[in-house]
Amino acid sequence: MAEQIRVAIAGHGNLGRGVEAAIAKNPDMRLVGIYTRRSPEHLKPRDAVTPVHAMSALPDHTDRIDVLILCGGSKDDLPRQGPELAALFNTVDSFDTHARIPEYFTAVDAPARANRRTALISAGWDPGMFSINRIVGEALLPDGATYTFWGDGLSQGHSDAVRRVPGVAGAVQYTRPVKEAVDRVRSASRPTLTTREKHRRECFVVLEEGADAEQVHNAIVTMPHYFDEYDTTVNFISAEDLARDHQAMVHGGFVIRSGNTSKENAQVIEYGLKLGSNPEFTASVLVAYARAVHRLNAMGQYGAMTVFDVAPGLLSPKSPAQLRAEQL
Amino acid sequence: MAEQIRVAIAGHGNLGRGVEAAIAKNPDMRLVGIYTRRSPEHLKPRDAVTPVHAMSALPDHTDRIDVLILCGGSKDDLPRQGPELAALFNTVDSFDTHARIPEYFTAVDAPARANRRTALISAGWDPGMFSINRIVGEALLPDGATYTFWGDGLSQGHSDAVRRVPGVAGAVQYTRPVKEAVDRVRSASRPTLTTREKHRRECFVVLEEGADAEQVHNAIVTMPHYFDEYDTTVNFISAEDLARDHQAMVHGGFVIRSGNTSKENAQVIEYGLKLGSNPEFTASVLVAYARAVHRLNAMGQYGAMTVFDVAPGLLSPKSPAQLRAEQL
Ligand SMILES: NC(=O)c1ccc[n+]([C@@H]2O[C@H](COP(=O)([O-])OP(=O)(O)OC[C@H]3O[C@@H](n4cnc5c(N)ncnc54)[C@H](OP(=O)(O)O)[C@@H]3O)[C@@H](O)[C@H]2O)c1
Ligand SMILES: NC(=O)c1ccc[n+]([C@@H]2O[C@H](COP(=O)([O-])OP(=O)(O)OC[C@H]3O[C@@H](n4cnc5c(N)ncnc54)[C@H](OP(=O)(O)O)[C@@H]3O)[C@@H](O)[C@H]2O)c1
Numbered sequence: 001m002a003e004q005i006r007v008a009i010a011g012h013g014n015l016g017r018g019v020e021a022a023i024a025k026n027p028d029m030r031l032v033g034i035y036t037r038r039s040p041e042h043l044k045p046r047d048a049v050t051p052v053h054a055m056s057a058l059p060d061h062t063d064r065i066d067v068l069i070l071c072g073g074s075k076d077d078l079p080r081q082g083p084e085l086a087a088l089f090n091t092v093d094s095f096d097t098h099a100r101i102p103e104y105f106t107a108v109d110a111p112a113r114a115n116r117r118t119a120l121i122s123a124g125w126d127p128g129m130f131s132i133n134r135i136v137g138e139a140l141l142p143d144g145a146t147y148t149f150w151g152d153g154l155s156q157g158h159s160d161a162v163r164r165v166p167g168v169a170g171a172v173q174y175t176r177p178v179k180e181a182v183d184r185v186r187s188a189s190r191p192t193l194t195t196r197e198k199h200r201r202e203c204f205v206v207l208e209e210g211a212d213a214e215q216v217h218n219a220i221v222t223m224p225h226y227f228d229e230y231d232t233t234v235n236f237i238s239a240e241d242l243a244r245d246h247q248a249m250v251h252g253g254f255v256i257r258s259g260n261t262s263k264e265n266a267q268v269i270e271y272g273l274k275l276g277s278n279p280e281f282t283a284s285v286l287v288a289y290a291r292a293v294h295r296l297n298a299m300g301q302y303g304a305m306t307v308f309d310v311a312p313g314l315l316s317p318k319s320p321a322q323l324r325a326e327q328l
Numbered sequence: 329m330a331e332q333i334r335v336a337i338a339g340h341g342n343l344g345r346g347v348e349a350a351i352a353k354n355p356d357m358r359l360v361g362i363y364t365r366r367s368p369e370h371l372k373p374r375d376a377v378t379p380v381h382a383m384s385a386l387p388d389h390t391d392r393i394d395v396l397i398l399c400g401g402s403k404d405d406l407p408r409q410g411p412e413l414a415a416l417f418n419t420v421d422s423f424d425t426h427a428r429i430p431e432y433f434t435a436v437d438a439p440a441r442a443n444r445r446t447a448l449i450s451a452g453w454d455p456g457m458f459s460i461n462r463i464v465g466e467a468l469l470p471d472g473a474t475y476t477f478w479g480d481g482l483s484q485g486h487s488d489a490v491r492r493v494p495g496v497a498g499a500v501q502y503t504r505p506v507k508e509a510v511d512r513v514r515s516a517s518r519p520t521l522t523t524r525e526k527h528r529r530e531c532f533v534v535l536e537e538g539a540d541a542e543q544v545h546n547a548i549v550t551m552p553h554y555f556d557e558y559d560t561t562v563n564f565i566s567a568e569d570l571a572r573d574h575q576a577m578v579h580g581g582f583v584i585r586s587g588n589t590s591k592e593n594a595q596v597i598e599y600g601l602k603l604g605s606n607p608e609f610t611a612s613v614l615v616a617y618a619r620a621v622h623r624l625n626a627m628g629q630y631g632a633m634t635v636f637d638v639a640p641g642l643l644s645p646k647s648p649a650q651l652r653a654e655q656l
Contacts, residue, residue, distance in 0.1 A: 021590045025470045102653045122656055129468075129597075131656045132640045138655075139616040139643040140457075140609075142353045186602075248593075261608035262349045265576075267601070269457075274514075274596040280589035281468075288467040308641030308651050312460045313634075315467040323636050325430045327466075328450055328459045 004030040005294050007287070008065045010055065010085060012036050012043050014249065015094065016071035018283025020046045026287060028317045032064055062088050067290040069093070071283075079104065086119040086304070087111035090297045092289045094124040094282055101127070101306075109304035118297040119304045123289045124282040125273055126150070130255050132307055133271040137257025141267055144259020145190040149177035149198060153251030153278065161226045162203050165219045167211030170239060172246045174202045177253065188258040188266040201232040204246055206239045251278035288315040332358040333622050335615070336393045338383065338413060340364050340371050342577065343422065344399035346611025348374045354615060356645045360392055390416050395618040397421070399611075407432065414447040414632070415439035418625045420617045422452040422610055429455070429634075437632035446625040447632045451617045452610040453601055454478070458583050460635055461599040465585025469595055472587020473518040477505035477526060481579030481606065489554045490531050493547045495539030498567060500574045502530045505581065516586040516594035529560040532574055534567045579606035616643040 007029050009016045016034065023031045024047070033051045036043055040052040053061070058068075070093035072081050078095045085091055086108045095104050101122055112119040122128065126148070134146050151174065158173035165171075181198050184191045203220060207213060213236055221232045237245075254272035261267055275281045289307070292314035296305070313320055318327075335357050337344045344362065351359045352375070361379045364371055368380040381389070386396075398421035400409050406423045413419055414436045423432050429450055440447040450456065454476070462474050479502065486501035493499075509526050512519045531548060535541060541564055549560045565573075582600035589595055603609045617635070620642035624633070641648055646655075 018589065025589070098656065101656050102649065105652055127656045129464075134655050135644050135646075135651055136457075136616075136640050139619075139645070140612050142645075188602075188604075261346065261353070261605060261612050265605035265608050267603050267605070267609045267612075270598075270600045270602075272596075272598045272600070274516075274598075276516075276595055277589060277593035280593050281595045284468050284589050284595075288464075291467075306641075306648075306652055306656055308644075308648065308656070309639050311637050311639045312464050313636030316463045316636075317467070317470075318463075320634075320636065321430070323463055324433055324634055327462050328426065328429050328455045328634055328636070 002028070004028055005291060006030055006032045006064065006066045007290055008033045008035060008061075008068050009071055010035045010058070010068055010081065011071035011077060012045075012052075013071060013073070014279035015283055015286075017046065018277070018280040019069050019071060019287060020050070021280055022284040022287040025284075026291075026317070029287065029291070033061070058085065059088060065089055066294050067092060069286050069290055079107070082119070082121065083107045083111050086117055087115045088117070090117050090293050091119045092123055092286050092293055093119075093121055094128070094286060095122045096124060096127055098127065105304050105306070113303040116297075116302050118293045118302055120289050120293050120310070121304055121306060123307055124285050125275070126253070128282070128285055128307055129271070129273070130253070133255040133257075133269075135308060137255065137269050137271075140269065141257055141259025141261065143261075144257055147185045147193070147198075147256045148253065149182060149185075149256070150253035151175040151177050151199065151251070153253065153275070154246075154249055158201065158226055161223060162205060162220055165216055165223075167208050167216045167219075168205055169208045169211075170206040170242050172204050172242065174204075176200050176202060182254075182256075185256050185258065186268060186270070188268050190258055195229045196231060199230060201227060201230045203232065203234045204237050204242060205234055206242050207236055248276065249278045251275045291315060291317065330356070332356055333619060334358055334360045334392065334394045335618055336361045336363060336389075336396050337399055338363045338386070338396055338409060339399035339405060340373075340380075341399060341401070342607035343611055343614075345374065346605070346608040347397050347399060347615060348378070349608055350612040350615040353612075354619075354645070357615065357619070361389070386413065387416060393417055394622050395420060397614050397618055407435070410447070410449065411435045411439050414445055415443045416445070418445050418621050419447045420451055420614050420621055421447075421449055422456070422614060423450045424452060424455055426455065433632050433634070441631040444625075444630050446621050446630055448617050448621050448638070449632055449634060451635055452613050453603070453606075454581070456610070456613055456635055457599070457601070458581070461583040461585075461597075463636060465583065465597050465599075468597065469585055469587030469589070471589075472585055475513045475521070475526075475584045476581065477510060477513075477584075478581035479503040479505050479527065479579070481581065481603070482574075482577055486529065486554055489551060490533060490548055493544055493551075495536050495544045495547075496533055497536045497539075498534040498570050500532050500570065502532075504528050504530060510582075510584075513584050513586065514596060514598070516596050518586055523557045524559060527558060529555060529558045531560065531562045532565050532570060533562055534570050535564055576604065577606045579603045619643060619645065
């Protein structure tokens with residue numbers, strides 16, 4: 001085997017742990033270190049031999065790392081870490097604040113370009129694989145309509161919102177596509193769908209002692225932005241049930257493009273994900289793009305990029321000739 | 329709008345007619361001509377104003393055409409036309425003899441490279457979009473298994489085989505995925521499936537006068553390679569029913585990758601197509617790749633390529649900045 005790609009992780013949350021697991025599945029890569037803002041000695045890597053360093057050690061470690069995978073949060077961490085670290089390393093991140101992508105792209109592009117680094121932003125599944133399927137679907141069927149459905153999936157933001165309701169001791173929220181809407185979309189009828197028609201929301205809530213169930217229920221289903229535009233079910237369960245049945249970070253969904261290639265003929269393209277673990281799958285995407293970033297940098301392609309700029313063959317450990325012979 | 333891409337068609341069968349329809353859906357392109365080996369005056373383009381030329385006129389038309397889409401058959405036409413025309417034009421084709429792709433790639437690569445042309449081979453849906461999903465699925469979930477199911481779809485080769493059976497006046501054959509197999513694959517259990525377990529075959533047959541139905545049935549279901557490894561149903565119908573209900577060239581199928589990102593967590597990726605017209609969808613893919621080929625050639629990327637080498641953003645008429653802002 002050729003030399004392994006030396007990968008490191010910046011930030012050790014759900015995604016960072018997922019990246020550890022993903023690198024272990026890719027023999028052409030090696031995890032050379034985990035970097036954290038917390039005290040390194042308190043972090044427990046999946047594999048005890050993996051070195052853990054302070055984030056502040058990164059500037060001294062530029063010659064040890066081929067690609068640094070940024071696993072910080074999109075809200076507060078990446079807007080600072082992304083531009084800073086793209087000056088020092090080839091990077092991959094999963095920045096997912098859709099509305100701020102252009103500004104984040106620009107902020108990362110300049111330092112990366114100036115230092116001949118390659119920085120792949122906003123990889124993962126949405127943004128990421130779903131985005132690719134949105135633009136390719138549209139390119140293949142220009143006379144058509146695109147639909148993205150999410151779920152069945154645990155939504156972190158909505159679960160947090162429910163937990164902030166007075167009287168709630170614990171909660172999770174699942175986003176579920178509405179089956180009738182999905183069937184209509186799959187039939188190529190290009191329906192116009194409201195927010196309420198596309199998804200419903202289901203909450204599993206543990207009440208605090210003495211809390212009023214009716215009041216909690218109403219506070220949830222009428223919550224502006226989060227729930228008022230949806231049909232929401234609230235189930236009250238015990239703390240034991242919550243701990244036993246609702247820990248998995250399941251998610252997924254599908255992107256459907258339907259369109260006509262002529263008056264007579266309709267076509268439907270569907271890309272779907274059923275994820276047992278949202279952060280582990282997202283991490284697997286980041287790791288495959290780390291391989292591509294390593295190659296793109298070697299080819300002299302510097303600056304910020306997105307998944308739209310990466311040819312699929314670059315994600316695979318196999319050579320172009322092998323891919324053509326075996327998998328085309 | 330910027331200057332339109334000038335596209336031409338070489339070969340006017342099902343696929344060639346599909347390309348005509350697809351170009352009409354893409355305002356950034358213009359169909360400048362159809363080239364055929366038959367007498368041009370007998371061809372009927374979809375739009376009567378489209379010029380039809382003899383194939384032999386192509387060498388004199390190199391300055392009129394940005395991308396030539398090769399719509400000849402994979403068996404006899406493309407192996408000759410591909411290398412010859414790649415010396416004169418940027419080309420896109422749908423060469424689908426999987427086993428001969430490496431040799432075809434080499435045959436096209438040399439003349440294209442020598443003449444600074446870009447030649448995209450084996451685009452379409454399989455090879456094509458399905459191939460992309462096979463290699464990306466494997467790259468994202470290296471510890472996993474990939475399954476390709478075809479159908480429900482009309483198979484040209486199998487329909488032809490049935491038509492050659494003595495006593496058959498007309499016939500079509502549909503390939504259908506076996507639902508139980510698909511469900512097992514979707515459950516992430518990574519089953520090992522035999523040919524018989526994955527697909528079944530269904531024939532609709534019009535008998536010649538006086539033909540023996542029992543004999544025809546047996547000749548079909550025991551036919552080596554084509555039917556003997558499958559469970560096959562044979563339905564006898566009237567010539568009117570065949571003409572009325574079985575003209576659409578429907579096809580499709582799905583590529584499923586299931587895998588584990590850790591011992592605990594399984595993930596499933598599924599890409600599916602439901603095609604009202606196989607040639608029109610294939611043609612739409614070729615036309616989107618014609619856009620990419622035009623851009624790649626302008627970027628100085630010469631020689632043979634496959635869909636594995638093309639970044640998704642190049643398929644879209646939108647600019648990278650617009651794609652990032654609106655669709656990532
Ligand atoms: N594109 C997609 O499809 C997609 C999908 C899923 C997630 N994402 C993105 O991924 C980002 C990260 O997600 P995540 O689930 O990994 O977030 P997280 O668990 O909250 O981790 C974020 C950061 O917080 C710090 N942290 C983690 N655990 C901590 C603890 N116990 N105490 C204090 N700090 C802790 C870590 O940095 P330090 O080690 O430096 O302290 C870590 O990098 C999200 O913001 C989201 O934007 C994208
Ligand atoms: N990659 C994929 O997913 C995919 C999917 C579907 C098909 N394909 C490929 O596409 C290829 C073309 O398919 P197709 O359905 O367009 O084949 P087709 O209809 O048989 O046409 C093939 C060629 O035959 C000639 N022709 C057409 N009609 C004719 C007629 N009535 N009499 C004499 N010659 C005629 C045309 O060349 P002239 O005009 O020069 O005579 C045409 O270019 C197939 O071989 C297959 O390999 C690929």
